[in-house]
Amino acid sequence: MKLKGSTAVITGGASGLGRAFAERVVAEGGNVAVLDLNKEVGEEFAASNPSRIAYFQVDVTSEESVKAALTAAVAKFGGIHIVLNSAGISSPCRVLNNKGAVHSMEHFDKVIRINLHGTFNVIRLALPIIAKQVRRSSPNVIWLSNCLGNSSFFSPANF
Numbered sequence: 001m002k003l004k005g006s007t008a009v010i011t012g013g014a015s016g017l018g019r020a021f022a023e024r025v026v027a028e029g030g031n032v033a034v035l036d037l038n039k040e041v042g043e044e045f046a047a048s049n050p051s052r053i054a055y056f057q058v059d060v061t062s063e064e065s066v067k068a069a070l071t072a073a074v075a076k077f078g079g080i081h082i083v084l085n086s087a088g089i090s091s092p093c094r095v096l097n098n099k100g101a102v103h104s105m106e107h108f109d110k111v112i113r114i115n116l117h118g119t120f121n122v123i124r125l126a127l128p129i130i131a132k133q134v135r136r137s138s139p140n141v142i143w144l145s146n147c148l149g150n151s152s153f154f155s156p157a158n159f
């Protein structure tokens with residue numbers, strides 16, 4: 001994937017894996033739009049290189065919030081070439097714990113809403129913009145997963 005001269009939208013880019021990818025894009029000569037809930041850390045990161053990093057306070061589950069950030073990212077950098085979905089939460093909880101309590105649906109819905117619906121929301125809204133820049137059958141859309149999604153580990157049932 002060519003990073004030099006590219007603009008990457010990175011959800012969850014204020015910290016962790018998303019931040020690491022954002023730093024790599026900038027180091028390779030690209031631009032980064034960080035979409036993250038964490039305003040304090042996101043703004044501090046953007047201030048480290050304001051011409052190449054933009055921070056937008058975004059909840060990935062919100063259509064309005066994501067659309068506004070993508071529009072602002074295009075206005076600043078001229079387009080979008082890559083989307084990396086790293087916004088997510090892990091919230092360990094057993095389906096049935098050793099005290100006999102069952103997993104709440106509110107808790108389950110929250111994790112699914114951010115990790116699954118939020119990721120899809122960003123992809124569907126970013127794709128029409130990326131398609132204008134990336135003239136290939138496979139645009140640069142990446143999302144993070146976890147091996148726990150394929151295993152029968154008991155604790156992060158919502159994950």
Ligand SMILES: NC(=O)c1ccc[n+]([C@@H]2O[C@H](COP(=O)([O-])OP(=O)(O)OC[C@H]3O[C@@H](n4cnc5c(N)ncnc54)[C@H](O)[C@@H]3O)[C@@H](O)[C@H]2O)c1
Pocket residue numbers: 011012013014015016017018035036037038058059060061086087088089090114115118144145146147
């Ligand atoms: N760290 C690991 O070893 C690992 C391994 C496999 C998968 N993952 C998955 O990769 C993703 C990133 O992991 P990480 O360790 O970098 O996590 P992290 O907690 O360091 O970063 C996640 C970022 O997402 C942001 N975020 C959370 N909810 C959001 C929302 N609704 N809208 C916008 N931003 C939101 C947080 O503010 C945070 O900056 C997660 O989905 C995680 O489950 C992590």
